[in-house]
Amino acid sequence: MPEQLRQESGFRTSLLEQNDGPGTNLSDNRTMGEIIAARFSRRSLLKGSLAVTAIAATVGPIALGSAEKARAGTGSAFSFDEVEAGIDEKHHVSTGYDADVLLRWGDPLFPDSPEFDPGKQSAAAQSKQFGYNNDYVGYIPIDGSASHGLLVVNHEYTNPHLMFEGIVKVVEKDGKKKLELAPLSKDQVDVEMAAHGGTIVEIKKESGKWRVVRDGKLNRRVTAMTEIDLTGPAAGSDRLKTAADPSGTKVIGTVNNCAGGVTPWGTYVMAEENIHGYFSGELPEGHREAANYKRMGIPEAAYEWAAYYDRFDLAKEPNEPNRFGWIVEVDVQDPTSAPKKRTALGRFKHEGAESIVAKDGRVVFYLGDDERFDYVYKFVTAGKFNPDDRAANLNLLDDGTLYVAKFAEDGTMEWLPVVFGEGPLTAENDFKSHADVLIETRRAADLLGATKMDRPEDMQPNPVNGKVYLNLTNNTKRKDDQVDAANPRAKNAFGHIIEIAENDGDFAATKGKWEVLLRCGDPSVAEVGASFSTETTKNGWFGMPDNCAVDSAGRLWVATDGNNAKVTGRADGLWAVDTEGEARATSRLFFRVPVGAEMCGPLFAPDDQTAFVAVQHPGDGGEEWEPFARPSYYEDLSTRWPDFKPDMPVRPSVVAITKQGGGKIAV
Numbered sequence: 125m126p127e128q129l130r131q132e133s134g135f136r137t138s139l140l141e142q143n144d145g146p147g148t149n150l151s152d153n154r155t156m157g158e159i160i161a162a163r164f165s166r167r168s169l170l171k172g173s174l175a176v177t178a179i180a181a182t183v184g185p186i187a188l189g190s191a192e193k194a195r196a197g198t199g200s201a202f203s204f205d206e207v208e209a210g211i212d213e214k215h216h217v218s219t220g221y222d223a224d225v226l227l228r229w230g231d232p233l234f235p236d237s238p239e240f241d242p243g244k245q246s247a248a249a250q251s252k253q254f255g256y257n258n259d260y261v262g263y264i265p266i267d268g269s270a271s272h273g274l275l276v277v278n279h280e281y282t283n284p285h286l287m288f289e290g291i292v293k294v295v296e297k298d299g300k301k302k303l304e305l306a307p308l309s310k311d312q313v314d315v316e317m318a319a320h321g322g323t324i325v326e327i328k329k330e331s332g333k334w335r336v337v338r339d340g341k342l343n344r345r346v347t348a349m350t351e352i353d354l355t356g357p358a359a360g361s362d363r364l365k366t367a368a369d370p371s372g373t374k375v376i377g378t379v380n381n382c383a384g385g386v387t388p389w390g391t392y393v394m395a396e397e398n399i400h401g402y403f404s405g406e407l408p409e410g411h412r413e414a415a416n417y418k419r420m421g422i423p424e425a426a427y428e429w430a431a432y433y434d435r436f437d438l439a440k441e442p443n444e445p446n447r448f449g450w451i452v453e454v455d456v457q458d459p460t461s462a463p464k465k466r467t468a469l470g471r472f473k474h475e476g477a478e479s480i481v482a483k484d485g486r487v488v489f490y491l492g493d494d495e496r497f498d499y500v501y502k503f504v505t506a507g508k509f510n511p512d513d514r515a516a517n518l519n520l521l522d523d524g525t526l527y528v529a530k531f532a533e534d535g536t537m538e539w540l541p542v543v544f545g546e547g548p549l550t551a552e553n554d555f556k557s558h559a560d561v562l563i564e565t566r567r568a569a570d571l572l573g574a575t576k577m578d579r580p581e582d583m584q585p586n587p588v589n590g591k592v593y594l595n596l597t598n599n600t601k602r603k604d605d606q607v608d609a610a611n612p613r614a615k616n617a618f619g620h621i622i623e624i625a626e627n628d629g630d631f632a633a634t635k636g637k638w639e640v641l642l643r644c645g646d647p648s649v650a651e652v653g654a655s656f657s658t659e660t661t662k663n664g665w666f667g668m669p670d671n672c673a674v675d676s677a678g679r680l681w682v683a684t685d686g687n688n689a690k691v692t693g694r695a696d697g698l699w700a701v702d703t704e705g706e707a708r709a710t711s712r713l714f715f716r717v718p719v720g721a722e723m724c725g726p727l728f729a730p731d732d733q734t735a736f737v738a739v740q741h742p743g744d745g746g747e748e749w750e751p752f753a754r755p756s757y758y759e760d761l762s763t764r765w766p767d768f769k770p771d772m773p774v775r776p777s778v779v780a781i782t783k784q785g786g787g788k789i790a791v
């Protein structure tokens with residue numbers, strides 16, 4: 125959700141694509157900004173700002189003319205005609221490519237699914253249709269095929285002002301138009317709950333075009349009403365027990381599934397991110413979870429679910445929030461199986477869960493905690509991946525070691541074990557078991573002295589070059605006194621990307637090296653301090669890196685969240701970012717989203733011939749976009765993408781990008 129709208133509209137938000145969350149980390153650990161400031165000596169900082177000045181002086185708007193052919197003598201790994209940065213009601217893809225809408229909010233997924241009828245939407249219909257606000261996209265091949273597989277898609281949150289007719293009132297406040305929402309009915313809340321979670325759906329490419337296989341035997345919806353097991357070290361903890369579940373091992377539903385991953389054994393993992401907004405009410409006086417919930421920003425009451433479901437009311441069910449904020453694993457081969465919340469991977473605002481097999485066969489999951497001043501984690505399984513026995517891998521996520529990252533000024537880093545009994549993680553600090561450590565992962569990491577980061581989003585291990593890419597989306601709350609005077613990024617409005625090299629190329633290593641691949645933002649504005657290469661055109665720079673992917677050639681693709689008419693003059697999109705050789709830190713715009721949207725996915729089919737991207741919350745906003753210049757809502761939308769029919773609302777959708785005539789993307 126656009127920051128502006130959240131902060132100023134005064135209407136109860138629908139949660140919370142958290143562009144700027146509560147920032148609940150009050151520990152004394154050093155911020156990443158402090159570390160970066162200290163690491164770059166005054167001398168190299170001066171060189172850096174001179175370099176930026178040089179860019180500003182020599183690369184004016186004319187020299188940077190749009191639609192330049194990429195790979196112009198730079199050794200870039202990418203070749204495509206760059207899209208012009210900008211913002212309008214449509215999507216745009218590089219010339220010579222098709223961007224076909226594959227799955228829209230409300231599209232039927234089963235033979236008996238009703239067709240989408242926005243005026244008559246019901247929970248029963250929604251639970252058999254594609255959900256709202258698609259985020260992570262994964263592909264699990266069927267029989268090893270790159271053109272026939274299961275698409276797995278997270279549905280992060282809902283936007284009632286864009287989904288439901290007749291609930292919005294426009295009011296004037298301080299000379300500005302604002303939206304006010306009427307309370308939602310139980311039926312509408314039930315639609316919201318059914319629009320959350322994930323979709324597993326069979327897709328097939330025929331004659332170069334993807335289609336949904338509506339009678340696919342493995343098609344499934346997971347929602348906020350799906351029965352889910354709690355497994356691993358925290359399962360059964362007293363702190364996870366509720367009236368409805370005295371065992372502490374069964375939860376109803378998963379929410380705010382942001383990024384995620386597909387495991388080497390072909391299951392689908394969903395990260396529960398901004399869980400705080402679903403809870404309302406007050407804890408009983410003196411309740412033991414008070415500090416725990418404060419650290420997680422719970423409750424925020426952005427949703428009205430507690431009005432109809434007691435489990436979202438802290439006064440009635442004080443332990444329920446401990447049952448959210450986990451990584452959820454879904455066995456896509458068995459649509460009747462209960463998904464599992466894998467407590468061994470810790471509880472925080474989980475952003476993603478991309479994984480890779482380490483040298484010795486253990487599996488490493490990279491995990492971000494998306495909050496200002498929160499941390500970067502990884503989980504290393506105790507057991508080894510067995511490529512010949514799928515069943516033997518199915519509980520690998522219940523046993524292993526969770527680590528949190530500490531970045532040092534000299535470019536090294538350490539992964540600190542978040543393990544009960546180690547260091548300060550003892551009864552002295554009110555941890556009585558490993559379950560306690562996992563339930564309060566953030567407090568454990570505070571005590572370990574982990575490095576406070578600028579909102580860790582997706583992390584992507586790259587099997588081709590052995591590196592790991594970490595997107596840090598922004599942190600406008602970093603204060604001046606937290607950075608060096610020569611560092612122009614006191615308020616990190618545009619984010620940066622860190623590249624990690626684990627020691628000896630071993631992803632399971634407990635030490636590594638790191639450097640900043642990119643400081644984002646407009647490089648022609650020296651004060652921004654961006655570090656894109658001089659080959660990057662005026663279309664190629666971006667801010668707010670969020671999700672990312674590497675294709676099978678090991679090339680990095682970055683999706684953004686937060687570019688808009690006011691901040692950057694451009695829509696979010698998908699950028700191709702060189703990481704190797706002279707072209708390193710060169711970025712080019714490949715695809716851009718319609719007004720109000722952010723770019724999620726992205727995901728490349730195994731043959732690199734399709735890029736799947738998820739267009740999330742299109743039409744959410746329009747005040748800052750001059751041709752519209754007012755708030756956008758169901759009856760008055762800034763875009764009706766992708767259908768552009770007067771009787772159809774705007775619809776979050778997954779888009780399949782293919783090269784006209786076939787072939788690999790961007791070669």
Ligand code: FEO
Nearest residue numbers: 382397475494581
């Ligand atoms: Fe759901 Fe941190 O993006």
Ligand code: CA
Nearest residue numbers: 382581670671
């Ligand atoms: Ca994200």
Ligand code: CA
Nearest residue numbers: 582584672673
């Ligand atoms: Ca990713």
Ligand code: CA
Nearest residue numbers: 141670685722
């Ligand atoms: Ca996002």
